[in-house]
Amino acid sequence: MTTGIWWIRRDLRLDDNPALQEAVTHSDHLVPLYILDPTLLSHPAEKRKSFLFDGLRALDASLRRHGSQLVVMQGEPQQVIADVVHTTGAQAIYAEADYSPYARKRDQAIAANFPFWLVHGLTVFPPGFIQKSTGCPYTVYTYFNRAWKSLPTPSPCCAEGKFRIPPLPENLPVSQPIPPSTARNLALQAGEKAGFERLQHFLAGPITRYGQERDLLASDATSMLAPYLRFGMLSIRGLVAEARFAMENATDEQTHKNASLWLDQLIWRDFYFSILHHFPQVLKTSFRKDLQNIQWRNAPQDLEAWKQGKTGYPVVDAGMRQLRQTGWMHNRARMITASFLVKDLLINWQDGEAWFMEQLLDGDPALNNGGWQWSAGVGTDAAPYFRIFNPTLQGRKFDPEGEYIRRWVPELTRVPDKYIHQPWLMPSEIQQQSGCVIGIHYPRPIVDHQQIKERTLQAYHTGQKYQVLESCD
């Protein structure tokens, strides 16, 4: 009789789970184990932790329907694994491979002491898999995308219900309680079932408008599946299969294009995992060596105004308040608010990266870092650093009626459309009439966008100490 441990980390699902499948195939008894790792839980990310804890409760309920249960243990992983192996007599541990520097170090230590099987499942292709013919990693998304699409994508396997989850062993450690979720009003409900329902909703409608509406801030045209992918409550291979199915069954060119565009976003995810795999230093510094020495402003008050959504620029404030209240922010708003912090306030992108990691339900080291380096113009495939988003024009273009702004910045609810993107231009009688006196009910802009361009370019040019010499091509 063999006993196995399915060590759950970022794969909180039963459907299409290669690590679970491996564990099920080789075990007569199985311990579904989740370790509350104090190192990971010490991060001040209340919303994401609440989403995780709710997801664990949902997974426990699913396992119980199969006659099993989740075993939750708190402690340093090496010690917990040793204890559970000792108590249950487990002969093997199965887990989905994770690729952050912390995860890799942790797993190397476990592999040195236990029979440990890491199974790929977090991305479509393992992060080191797609390379140039020279053996060098791709650092430009378009070429990565082309290489990615030239390969046959692995199909989903092992649907829930098609296999039996082995019973628990007799000697089971006492499971500790899943911590309570403290965050309220989260944008999404956690768990595999909730993720599956959202996916079905997206495929039944919004995907057909994806190309036209995905940048509109008040639209529901994006999938909002990122938090489910963050914790593996949905399988990435399953989403790729759905995108391909939508492409193959599209009845017109536009619908096909929209599904294909959505597939391209899923490939961005693989791309940033690949970048972090090959260049783990990006978590500490800019990918572009020539832009590692920019003199950022030390401006704690401005940083705080940005975090609180009180910059005086409505579209920036709407995004930042949505994030702080719900743990979610629309992709276009992420780009606008990130650009504002870095280019308008000239504050280090790493401060923004840290704040997003603290607030986002989908906060992921690889993707968040990729998004910030892109926005700051210092990353692999970054927006050129001299491209500076104008927050007023971005607002007009992507929230023309101010619907998104009014949803998240209630002080501006009664401000006329004409001034919704520049409320500081309202004549005083209109300020009175709309109940929004600038400087009292809503802040004046903390920086004059028209004047920052020179300062930003100067800082980037001065910081540009030397040119990068490609060592691998």
Ligand SMILES: Cc1cc2nc3c(=O)[nH]c(=O)nc-3n(C[C@H](O)[C@H](O)[C@H](O)COP(=O)(O)OP(=O)(O)OC[C@H]3O[C@@H](n4cnc5c(N)ncnc54)[C@H](O)[C@@H]3O)c2cc1C
């Ligand atoms: C500054 C900044 C920080 C970001 N931080 C994160 C983060 O921590 N976690 C995260 O998942 N995404 C991050 N993104 C990428 C992107 O904003 C989100 O993936 C997207 O908004 C999620 O919404 P959705 O699920 O509706 O995406 P959809 O538009 O429906 O796309 C489907 C999926 O594709 C992937 N995807 C989409 N856009 C990107 C992208 N630009 N880069 C990589 N993958 C993408 C996501 O997994 C997403 O769920 C960041 C972007 C920026 C500009």
